[in-house]
Amino acid sequence: MDDYVPSLDPPFLPTEDGDRLNPSSVLLDTTAYISAAAVSNATTAKGEMSTGAPIQISFCLARPPRLSYLCAHFPGPVLGPSVGTVFGPAPGTPAARCVRDPPLVISTHADLALLRVNIPGSLCVNTHDAFDYLVYNARPRPGASSLDLLPKPTGFPRFRDQDAAVVRCSGSRYVIAVLRTTRNPLEFQLQLYDSDTRRWTSTPLTLQAPERDKVLHIPEDSDAEPLFHNTTKVITLESTTVGWVDLWRGILFCDVLDEKPVLRDMPLPKPARCNRASFCRRSPYGHRDITVVTLPDDQPTIKYVEMGIRPGAVPSSRRRQVHHQYSSSESDDNDEDDAEHYWTATIWSMPVPIASWKDWTKDCTIDVANIVIDNPRHCELLRNVDPEEASPSVTLNRLLTAYPTLGLGINGEVVIYFLSKVDQMAREGWVIAVGAKESKLQGIAKLDDRKNFSFRRYYCPTEISKYLTKATGEAGRLVRTRLSGRK
Numbered sequence: 001m002d003d004y005v006p007s008l009d010p011p012f013l014p015t016e017d018g019d020r021l022n023p024s025s026v027l028l029d030t031t032a033y034i035s036a037a038a039v040s041n042a043t044t045a046k047g048e049m050s051t052g053a054p055i056q057i058s059f060c061l062a063r064p065p066r067l068s069y070l071c072a073h074f075p076g077p078v079l080g081p082s083v084g085t086v087f088g089p090a091p092g093t094p095a096a097r098c099v100r101d102p103p104l105v106i107s108t109h110a111d112l113a114l115l116r117v118n119i120p121g122s123l124c125v126n127t128h129d130a131f132d133y134l135v136y137n138a139r140p141r142p143g144a145s146s147l148d149l150l151p152k153p154t155g156f157p158r159f160r161d162q163d164a165a166v167v168r169c170s171g172s173r174y175v176i177a178v179l180r181t182t183r184n185p186l187e188f189q190l191q192l193y194d195s196d197t198r199r200w201t202s203t204p205l206t207l208q209a210p211e212r213d214k215v216l217h218i219p220e221d222s223d224a225e226p227l228f229h230n231t232t233k234v235i236t237l238e239s240t241t242v243g244w245v246d247l248w249r250g251i252l253f254c255d256v257l258d259e260k261p262v263l264r265d266m267p268l269p270k271p272a273r274c275n276r277a278s279f280c281r282r283s284p285y286g287h288r289d290i291t292v293v294t295l296p297d298d299q300p301t302i303k304y305v306e307m308g309i310r311p312g313a314v315p316s317s318r319r320r321q322v323h324h325q326y327s328s329s330e331s332d333d334n335d336e337d338d339a340e341h342y343w344t345a346t347i348w349s350m351p352v353p354i355a356s357w358k359d360w361t362k363d364c365t366i367d368v369a370n371i372v373i374d375n376p377r378h379c380e381l382l383r384n385v386d387p388e389e390a391s392p393s394v395t396l397n398r399l400l401t402a403y404p405t406l407g408l409g410i411n412g413e414v415v416i417y418f419l420s421k422v423d424q425m426a427r428e429g430w431v432i433a434v435g436a437k438e439s440k441l442q443g444i445a446k447l448d449d450r451k452n453f454s455f456r457r458y459y460c461p462t463e464i465s466k467y468l469t470k471a472t473g474e475a476g477r478l479v480r481t482r483l484s485g486r487k
Helices: 017-018 273-278 319-328 334-338 376-385 394-399
Strands: 028-031 046-050 053-061 069-073 104-109 112-118 131-138 147-148 164-168 174-181 187-194 199-205 232-235 241-246 251-254 264-267 288-294 299-313 340-352 361-367 400-408 414-421 431-433 440-446 457-462
Touching: 028 069, 046 131, 053 131, 069 104, 104 164, 104 457, 112 164, 131 174, 174 241, 174 251, 232 288, 232 299, 273 299, 288 400, 299 400, 340 400, 340 414, 376 394, 376 440, 400 457
Parallel strands: 046 147
Antiparallel strands: 028 457, 046 053, 053 069, 104 112, 112 131, 131 147, 164 174, 174 187, 187 199, 232 241, 241 251, 251 264, 288 299, 299 340, 340 361, 400 414, 414 431, 431 440
8 A cells, every 4th residue: 555645734824823814815825734633623515525525624724834734534434446456555444544645636616626636545546446536515514515526528538637617607517627628739629517417528629819829939959849828827707717727828718608719819928038938848836826816996917927037246156056947048158157147027918808919018026035024923033944044035035936826915905925945955945925016025934844845836726615605713623523434
């Protein structure tokens, strides 16, 4: 059973965080904790896997930048055809000890969360037989939230997590929308699950008017010809309009419930000069993000962020490592080591409804060297990160920082959350929140390095917290329960 994920006691979330929490938006850890003990709170929803085995999902909310999280519990023994086989678990083994991958949050929208859950005891890898897809329906009344098990789509291989979005429609209806690529770069398949019919359908779509090649040309000397579109994130806007985002090139929009759905192409802003040499050559995850935000008394707006670098002061060996990894420059000129490279983050906006690529406007640029640190608690936390450095600003400058994530802060303003470490090999990591309007440090939160220890994005902003008002502070604390093994 060495391949199974160990159960972890969920972290304690301070009550004072919940007391001050504005539940309109939180930063959600996308991988769930698996609890061996039966625990629950006001948000706990109970359901069944495709094997008939029970499952429980609970939310625990925290004030950003501290991560909110899900806790999964699998009551009773493992079930399924692999039990008792040569390579399967022994009969009677607790299901919580037979999970190969922790439950994953694929997408959230309004009061919904789409989850991918590994079937305990499954021997299959990367197939429909290894996973179930469930939709968590949030409700503010304790015990009212529910879990819907989705039928598995037939005739297709398992879809990629980043290709799927859950969309709340009118009333209790929702859909799951998946955009699949085909061998023809301009032809796609829209795969749709409708909760009203409980059926999956597939519709061929052709992009009639591609725009991105007019604006963002693929480098001629690229080592490999990239796909016309490679979805890295999905956004939802305007009722049932979904946008599949290629963080290098652009967004494919579609009203998925239109009688005759049509794809529309919208290029992203041109990359910063310092990133042009890496355009379509490296993963965009480390320095780009996009989301849809609705500011108070305003219309929904698409927000896009791109990190870059600029030369600064005398370098440290740590920053040379950072520059080598994230700089677009391929030069080996030693002169580059004469300056430390500081990061910047530029935010762009696109009004909704979308009209033209020319409507992208630059909001602001945050420079790490100019971030305001005026909270004594934040200063103390930064000194603890690097005890040898007396200046919190210098510590912030020298941290390895990447994976910008856009969201709304406690005061309803746009915030960028960054993942920071002392160096790439360090196990400890922090989420740092910077307000876009005033370029001010708004918070620092240490990650749980029992499971979040590599250098990648672990979290996503979500507004599902609006519908879980009993999930904060004492009301949200997980407590042991005496629950039977069945729903």
